[in-house]
Amino acid sequence: MEQESFISHLVELRNRLIYSLLAVLAVFLCLVWWAKDLYSLLAAPLLAVLPQGGQMIATDVVGVFLVPMKVTAWVSLLIAMPFVLYQAWAFVAPGLYAHERRLALPLLVSSCVLFVLGMCFAYFVFFPGMFKVMTSFTPEGVAWMTDIDKYLGFVMGMFLAFGAAFEVPVVVVLLVLLGVVDTRKLAAARRYVIVGAFVVAAVVTPPDVASQFMLAVPMCLLFEVGLLVGRLIERRQSSD
Known part of the structure; x- marks a missing residue:
C-alpha cells in the first residue's frame, strides 16, 4: 500500500x-x-541613457x-x-493540516507579490538610476556598447537579487510564526541587519554607491515592515 x-x-x-x-x-x-x-x-532603461549613436x-x-x-x-x-x-x-x-494551509497560502501569495514588486523596483527605479551613473562615468571618446546576451544576464541577475531582497518581510514573519525568534530580539539586532543589507548590496550590485543604496535601503525598510507584521502576529497569538 x-x-x-x-x-x-x-x-x-x-x-x-x-x-x-x-x-x-x-x-x-x-x-x-x-x-x-x-x-x-x-533594453529600454539602457537605450534611454545611451549617448547619441550608442547602441547594443x-x-x-x-x-x-x-x-x-x-x-x-x-x-x-x-x-x-x-x-x-x-x-x-x-x-x-x-x-497539510488545516492550520498549516492557513499559514502557507498567505505566505506563498505574499512572497510571489513581493518578488514581482522587487522586479518592478529594479526595472523602474534601479536600472534607470544605475545606467545614468554608468553613463556619467564613461570616459570621453569611449563608445559604450554592450552585448545583448551579457545585458540579459545582468538584468536577470538583478531581477533575482531585487526579487529575493523584497522577500525580507516574509522571512521575518516566518521566523516569528515558527517561534525561532521574537520581534524584540529581531529589533535588537537591527544594526546587524542594516550592516548585512549593505554588505549584500555591495556584493550583488555594481560597485557604485548609488546602486548599493538602492538595494540596501529597501531591504532595511522591508525589514521594518516585517517587524511590524510580526508584532501584530504576536499580539494576536497572545490574545488567543
Whole structure:
C-alpha cells in the first residue's frame, strides 16, 4: 500500500509538472511573435541613457535570435506563474493540516507579490538610476556598447537579487510564526541587519554607491515592515 501511494504521488507530481510546462508553452507561443518587442522593452532603461549613436551589439551569430527567445520564455514563465503555483499548491495542500494551509497560502501569495514588486523596483527605479551613473562615468571618446546576451544576464541577475531582497518581510514573519525568534530580539539586532543589507548590496550590485543604496535601503525598510507584521502576529497569538 505504501509503495502504491508513493507511486500515485509521483504520477500526480508528473502530471502537475506537465500541466505547468504546457501552460508556460502556451503563453510562450502566444508571445513569440512579439519577442523582439519584449527584448526592446527590457533594453529600454539602457537605450534611454545611451549617448547619441550608442547602441547594443550581438557578438554571437545566433544571439539576435536566441536572446529575444530567452526573454520571451522568462516573460511566459512570469505570466504563467499563478497557474504554476496553483499546481504546486494543489499537490502539497492535501498533505497539510488545516492550520498549516492557513499559514502557507498567505505566505506563498505574499512572497510571489513581493518578488514581482522587487522586479518592478529594479526595472523602474534601479536600472534607470544605475545606467545614468554608468553613463556619467564613461570616459570621453569611449563608445559604450554592450552585448545583448551579457545585458540579459545582468538584468536577470538583478531581477533575482531585487526579487529575493523584497522577500525580507516574509522571512521575518516566518521566523516569528515558527517561534525561532521574537520581534524584540529581531529589533535588537537591527544594526546587524542594516550592516548585512549593505554588505549584500555591495556584493550583488555594481560597485557604485548609488546602486548599493538602492538595494540596501529597501531591504532595511522591508525589514521594518516585517517587524511590524510580526508584532501584530504576536499580539494576536497572545490574545488567543
